[in-house]
Amino acid sequence: MQEELSVKYDPSQVEDKWYAYWVENKYFHSEPDGREAYTIVIPPPNVTGVLHMGHMMNNTLQDVLIRRARMMGKNACWVPGTDHASIATEAKVVNKLASMGIKKRDLTREEFLKYAWEWKEEHGGIILKQLRRLGASCDWDRTAFTMDEVRSESVIKVFVDLYNKGLIYRGLRMVNWDPKAQTVLSTEEVVYRDEKSKLYYLRYYVADADVNPVKPTGEEGEVLHKDENGRYYAVVATTRPETIMGDTAMCINPKDPKNQWLRGHKVIVPLVGRVIPVIEDRYVDIEFGTGCLKVTPAHDVNDYNLGKIHNLETIDIFNPDGTISEAAGMYIGQDRMVVRKQISIDIEAAGLMEKIEDYDNKVGYSERNPDTAVEPRLCKQWFLSMKHFADIALPPVLEGKIKFHPAKYISTYRSWLENIQDWCISRQLWWGHRIPAYFLPAAEGEEERFVVAETPEEALKLAKQLPGCADVTADQLTRDEDALDTWFSSWLWPVSLFNGINDPGNKEIKYYYPTNDLVTGPDIIFFWVARMIMAGEEYINDVPFRNVYFTGIVRDKLGRKMSKQLGNSPDPIKLIEQYGADGVRLGILLCTSAGNDILFDESQVEQGRNFSNKIWNAFRLVKGWSVAECPQPEESRVAVDWFRAKLNATVEAVNHDFENFRINDAVMAVYKLFWDDFCAWYLEIVKPGFENGTQKPLDKATYDATIEFFDALLKMLHPVMPFITEELWQNLAERKAGETIMLQQMPKGGAFDQKTIDDFNVAVEAVVAIRALRQSKNISPKEALKLQVKGDMPAIAEPVVRKIANISSIEKVEGFAGGAGEAFMVGTLEFNVPLEGMIDVAAEIEKINAEIQRYEGFLKGVNAKLGNAKFVANAPAQVVELERKKLADATTKIENLKERLASLK
């Protein structure tokens, strides 16, 4: 620290220095020992990600929790790491390659992965470096990656295990297909958005020659469509006319009176000309559109189900990239969205369009490629059967073994688990964990055969055991091309970080698991939180964490989500440079409450910076004092007693807040303790005056207490503001080499007398009243005043008022005669400041009358209560007693005021 402390705190002078110091001394590192463990695993950010405000909030919270736990004597371990994020990262690599003129499909898997790893090495982990700027006290020696050796091995082991348990299966299903990434997605990865679209009404002519209505038209509301040539047709409403090439039936509800005439007939698909049957199924909503549904089994889940029931042909008219396939017979190779426009024109031209209406519907988009509409597609994929996992994951949350903060997410969690669908875990990607399934050669049309094993050698062994496969060779086995869903590795995170899959029951997993608190967003409650609980229960037979703190979304002050497009997302590193990491941390924490979105505004960070500066200057003040052997002034003795009580009370409140994850409240409590109580009151009271231009020394008792308080305050602030607290703590007293505030014990608080705090508040109120009086009468703070008091002033209040309000004498009186002064009340205590010739009697009378009126209004309410026999009879004695006291107090006050009014007149 510089000899001369600057007036302004400069974070850039201290942050890097202390972070390096902490890392060098391995203060963040944890090894199992005899202490109680406190563990947090980081929600692994995307390996190629860049820090944004959401990360800042999330990781600040985690750091506060971990630093506090460390100072509470726990063996705190915060494990950092990154996620391989297969879809996002693969997309980035594909784009990069494209910019180099390389197409993914021209590369072998090995070549592609080489590029991908290069990309990862180059861009990966930036985000972890950025976290250091924030002060994150992660155990960097434990940094993990979802695709590193331990984690990969865990994933493969788990896949094989679950397959062997019969929980993983391979099946032909209607799945969600992302045509841009060209992979399937799980149902959770599809986000539905409202969209303005069109409902197209298409003519499907009746194919049989003699449709001729056997019965007369108009019977029982039947709707027959007949064109100018006398030909009959049905009308189908669809939002997706481009799928007509895949139509293999038209469906009506058997109970639909208006479409009875279509029963048993055949219709012609417009443009395509294919003749398809009219089938009947109760699934069809009679009220929707015309009650006629076109059935495209290959491209709609419901249609697929209808197809299965009614044994319909399935025509897949799309290529994997969303263009029209050969099977469609027309528009081949064109994108489906282009074809939608074109086909409506062509149908119109062919006279087959009845009408087009505006229509609001929901369209599913890929979570990772938000501008790509997801296509339902029929294909063979790997699934994890979820019923079993739902069964084991629900009880710990419902029974409170895991607590959600806020608790409202329990119901979200519950309803998801109670309606769970099987998890599609395969992805048509290369960047990820390759599925350990090996296929045997099979002739065309033959049922596929495969084995699942951790290694190719193991697979070969298994394959040879299959009937008729004794001679199979290693070359004949082909490994599944697909990779696993990224979440299939993330769900193991709290277990795999401690190698609990590969080495069950090892020392670390036993020590660190279950972890304590998880800090994450509610948007991944299904993706991640729920699945970690499943994996934890399945593999360790215990919950992965005790508490889940759900953060909100960081929005700008207008409530908009932060996004690159809007440009409303500040660069966290720039903010740190501008305001200091401590300032940014405090700013974020002040507006964070569990489950609520935070509306971020730079002014909050400014508040954080200002607070840093306040701490800095308090330090400058205290360090500037000299100490001498002299008696302790009365007001200092009182202030020490009071502040100790206040400190202890706040420690208790802060502990309570943390237990309930009310972190913003805890932070605010310490903020006020420092700024309002310590700086504005305590330091002002003990601050020595000046004599002949030099500051008087401080007595030793007061000085020691002040240093003790400052030390306690810095510790309480440290989890929130690690840098400035370390800097000042190191300079507050002599420190040995290698000491750090990080590893000090958090103040434990202790018993305190509430009366001390209450009595002090009398002084505070009196001082405030006298200051207001000075201001309104334009009396300088330097001019000493006299004070009269009627009643018994608390002993500790007197010296405080004397010093802070600059009172020369306090006189106890029976009444204020003559009215030569300004009076005020604190509780029932009456004060008067005698002011010769400075009183505006008229104004004073008005003021007193207003006061009387206020108290009388108050009395009315109290009297109404006490006058109510039912109240007196039913309310608890305590409450009635309280009302009586209110009555007595208010009555006294009014009497005093009236007395005073009289004396003025």
Next chain:
RNA sequence: GGGAGCAUAGCUCAGCUGGUUUAGAGCACCUGCCCUACAAGCAGGGGGUCAUAGGUUCGAAUCCUAUUACUCCCACCA
């Protein structure tokens, strides 16, 4: 369509099991101050029919019902 949550000062939110609350905090705002820690500061001040309408109760911001607004989640109606 189903479910959940929320509605308190200009803004963001506390207010837990109804009674020391004719409602609090932080920020913002207004007024006065550069008084040897700090103008990134100090001192003082104004500001709310607790969304609306009913109900329960001796007593409601707090509990119940309905309405309105917003937010979120879930769902295969083309």
